[in-house]
Amino acid sequence: MLEVDGLRMRYGATDVLHDVTLRAHRGEVLALLGPNGAGKTTTIEILEGFRLRSAGRVRVLGVDPADGDERWRARLGVVLQSWRDHGKWRVGELLAHLGEYYVPYSTAERQRPWDADELIAAVGLTEHAGQKIKTLSGGQRRRLDVAIGIVGRPEVLFLDEPTVGFDPAARYEFHALVQRLAADEGTTVLLTTHDLAEAGKLADRIMVLTAGRIVAAGTEAELTRQIAGQDEVRWTIDGRQFTESTGESTAFVRGLFNQYGESVAGLEVRRATLEDTYLTLVRESEVAR
Amino acid sequence: MTAIKTGWRRGLIELRQSFTNPGELFSHFLWPVLMLVALFFLRDRSFGSTGFALGALALPSILGMNAAMGMVSMSQQLTADREDGTLLRAKAIPNGMVGYLVSKVVSVAGGLLADLAILLIPGLLIIGGLAVDRPGAWLTLLWVLLLGLLATLPIGAILGSVFTSARSQGLMQLPVLGLIAISGIFYPVTALPTWLEWIAQLTPIYWLGLGMRSALLPGEAVAVEIGESWRHLETIGVLGVWAVLGLLLEPVVLRRMARRESGSTVAGRREKALQRLG
Known part of the structure; x- marks a missing residue:
């Protein structure tokens, strides 16, 4: 699903990513954990096809993101760090609209798009379905972003700092949603976070990224053993x-x-x-x- | 194909939104109302010694100018959509960019048509001396408008891709206002020095105004135009060149711009905007 070998990113004379290598298989949840400025967003943007890498081999669903076409894009879900678009739209209206783009990519095993009402219920926004997006609270807005990210029933989902600004209850529900996606839909999830507890709770495997290098990788238990504190x-x-x-x-x-x-x-x-x-x-x- | 249909529906939704919120509704009516007030006071004045009513000359010209303003709103909307991440959202969705562009054309053109009607219908009641009782008038109006939109909307999209912030968009307004001033909208261009006349004739604004006058004014009014002719061929020529240039450049410029959009660029612009506020 995800294959990254020797990924490098260079801006001018500075390398922001050195030799990043990672793998994820179907239905696996991978967390990219690191402090701010470690290169998490850059990595995820390269995988999403929004940024061109300097060197290395990258395959997402078997395709190089640099020349991914619309068919490829239809199989991805993207939740970026901050979004404040479509303020005038209503929640249900926007999800139904964005879902339409996925109709031609529906297959027997993956019915696309996700029904808007069901999806709104899945992210707990039913009460707000008719509300204008700019009137949502930060946490509600974030849940909508996640809903938009999964409206096309993606095979690979990228979540960049998905739970920033969530209260504990919202965070708990969100974690349950991601786990359900991975288990029931077989969605491979790559998420970035600087919250260790979140990475430990959600991810099958954690990659610790600091200063553009993966300094440790493994399950929570392996990590603790590997670099035994x-x-x-x-x-x-x-x-x-x-x-x-x-x-x-x-x-x-x-x-x-x-x-x-x-x-x-x-x-x-x-x-x-x-x-x-x-x-x-x-x-x-x-x-x- | 789906993306075009979806984009069309998206355009209609945006159009509905722009006519159902008080702020935008106000701006839809503000300019037409101001223009109508001005026309009301002009209704008894005539242009120089020609005896043509200035109000009758001005109404079609203002329509032409408003049509050309689609360029500005296209450009503003594109910049705004880049700033808030709407464009990036379109990029993250299969065929989202196609749908996005179709929707912009539908919503900008649709908004424009509505604005034109808001001005034209009461205008016809206030101003006498327009020749609108022949079908030819409406036919001419239609083709001038369509060609005008083809000439101006792609240019607007290009400008919107070039300017990265709402702030730099503001800078664009000045030259546009200058061009309007010399484009024979409020006073026949033949009253201007020759060099200004030439600059005016390079812009789509002048030709849209001329085309509208040719549609709505009686035949004798041609006397105040350059060369005492409606110059339909030249109108098609100039607007056509703008349309072809725009349609050729637009995909290239837009693709370049879209390629550079990513989460970090949107976040960066957002931070800059917040700094300006704080």
């Missing part, structure tokens, strides 16, 4: 407080007891979380820059 061990001896960071906390504690025996007190071992791991990665790449 240091566990923190705290203890006291004779009322004095000690702290030690170590990758081998179990062995360290055994050593501690061997040496000091029963005088060790107040022992605490805090395991590295993915959050620590992520922050370490981001910090390291920032130092390198």
Whole structure:
């Protein structure tokens, strides 16, 4: 579904993407996680065919996005970071209109477009279907953007920071929607986020992008193991407080007891979380820059 | 094919929107009403010693000018749609750009026709001395209008692609106003110095005005025109050249512009606009 090898992007003399490589198969949810300015949007725009790359091999649904035609475009869904278009249109009217463009691309296994009313219900906007778009709140507007992104029942869906400005309830519903798309429709999803919890919750695999490089990739558990953050061990001896960071906390504690025996007190071992791991990665790449 | 039909429907929806919201409704009526007031006061004046009523000369000319203004609204709408991401949305959808362009032609041309009717119908009641009781008048009006739209709308789309912000669009208004001033709309062009007369005759505005006058004025009124002729062949020639140039350039310019649109360019423009406000 998605194949990217050695992708590079250069503006003038600066490289904003170095050698990005990624794969995603049908129905997989891939998160591109990284701080602002890491190159997430640039990557996703190249895959959407909105930006020409400097080097590397890119295939989306087997087609190079640089020469993707309308048939190819009909199989994609795109949700950009910020959109404030069609303010005068009503929610239902716009979804029905944009859906019409997908009618010629309907197939037996994928009926295109998605019925406007059903879709509005799926993103929880039924009450607002007759409302003018410019009167929607930020979160409602974002849900509409997602609805527009999936109106053509895409095989590949790109979501650029989809949940910015969502309240927790909206975020929860959105996550359920994405999971449903991947599971029921077999939609491959590539989403960018700088929210680690979101990436962990939604994605089958996470790619950590910092300063234009993929510095780690894998499932949440793999990532934590792969770049094992240091566990923190705290203890006291004779009322004095000690702290030690170590990758081998179990062995360290055994050593501690061997040496000091029963005088060790107040022992605490805090395991590295993915959050620590992520922050370490981001910090390291920032130092390198 | 679907995209053209969908674009057509989109144009009609936009047209309906523009006639159902108070702000735009106001602007649809503002200019025609101002013009009609001006015509009302001109109705007893005549042009120099010719004895032709100035109001009768002005009404068709104003119609011609309004038709040429389709160029400006096309260009403004394109710039606005680029700024807010409408165009990018069209780009993200299969055949969306085709549908978008069809819809723009439908909504701009449709809005224009409505505006013309808003001016023409009451105008005919206020102003005497127009020769509208012959079918030829309406036929001429129709072909001049169609050719005029063909000549001006593509140019408008090109201008809209070249100017990147609503702000730079404002700059375009000045030369357009200048051209209107010298285009024989409010006063016959023969009253101007020859060099200005020549500049005026390069613009579609002049020829649209002339064509409208030829449609709606009685035959004797031709006396105030250059060469005392309606010059239909020249009208077709000049408007035709503009149309061909526009239609040839438009796809190239638009494709270039659309290729550069991406989420970050829209976001960048948005940030700039916010900075100006803040």
